[in-house]
Amino acid sequence: MTIVTQTWRRGTSITSGWDFTVKHRAVAMVYTYLAFGSDYRRWYADLAAVRNQIQGAAVLDVPCGGGAVFGHLSGTAPRRYIGADVSPAMLALAGKAAEKASIQNLELVECDVVTMPYDAEFDLCLSYMGLHCMPDPAGAIAAMARAVRPGGVVRGSTVIIGAGWRSDRFVSLWQRRGIFADVYSKNDLRQWLVTAGLNAITIECSGAIAYFSATKPARG
Known part of the structure; x- marks a missing residue:
């Protein structure tokens, strides 16, 4: 287990601070x-677009972190919603967020993304702001692709390098603090999605945060 994974699993003031930041819009806007x-x-x-997609769908949210997505999807009715994370500390926070949300059929699961036991079970996989904390982001994307059905979508965001000196210095800072793992470029992200067998790939960058969407090909 890497130092970064250990940090997130046990939870620290920094990880709980990130959870607070992402759940408070004004703070998140300034920080990012x-x-x-x-x-x-x-x-x-x-998230507004996702809200329109999950009604009646099977959704995997990995890593779900402290449940930051839940509040934005409150009141929706997916057929199934799995919030998965390797961190018991984050899942404890997610449980509290779940109590406030009214998402139907929501279940929290502790698991490692690369070894998730899911195979062609979901219509949509969400992965917001997590890949840069994972020791094997390419393997994580492959596992997400495996988890969705043919025609299913993998969608999320991640921090990337190469967007500017300031963001690259912040990446280095969080790596030294054991919060970020190795962080890669937009081109690396695209290659992971291609290698995972996904198509209809879109990647849009806002500064050093890349938003991606890709589809698992339907069976011919």
Whole structure:
């Protein structure tokens, strides 16, 4: 187990601080602009689009973290919603967030993304702001692709390098603090999606945060 995984599993003031930040819009907007040159309204727009997609769908949210997505999807009725994370500390926070949300058929699961036991079970896989904390992001994307059905979508966001000196310095800072693992480029992200057998790939960057969407080909 890597140092980064250990940090997230046990939870620290920094990880709980991230959970607070992402759940409070004004704080998130300021932080992501200062650290990553990103306009976090892009994330809220993404969640608005997702809200229209999950009604009656089977959804996998990995890593779900402290449940930051839940509040934005409150009142929706997916057929199944799995919030998965390797961190018991984050899942404890997610449980509290789930109590406040009214998403139907929501279940929290502790598991490692690369070894998830899911195979062609979901219509939509969400993965927001997690890949840069994982020791094997390419393997994680492959596992997400495996988890969705043919025609299913893998959608999310991640921090990338190469968007500017300021964001790259923040990446280095969080790596030294044991919060970020190795962080890769937009081109690397695209290659992971291609290698996982996904198509209809889109990647849009807001500063050093890349938003991606890709589809698992339907069976011919």
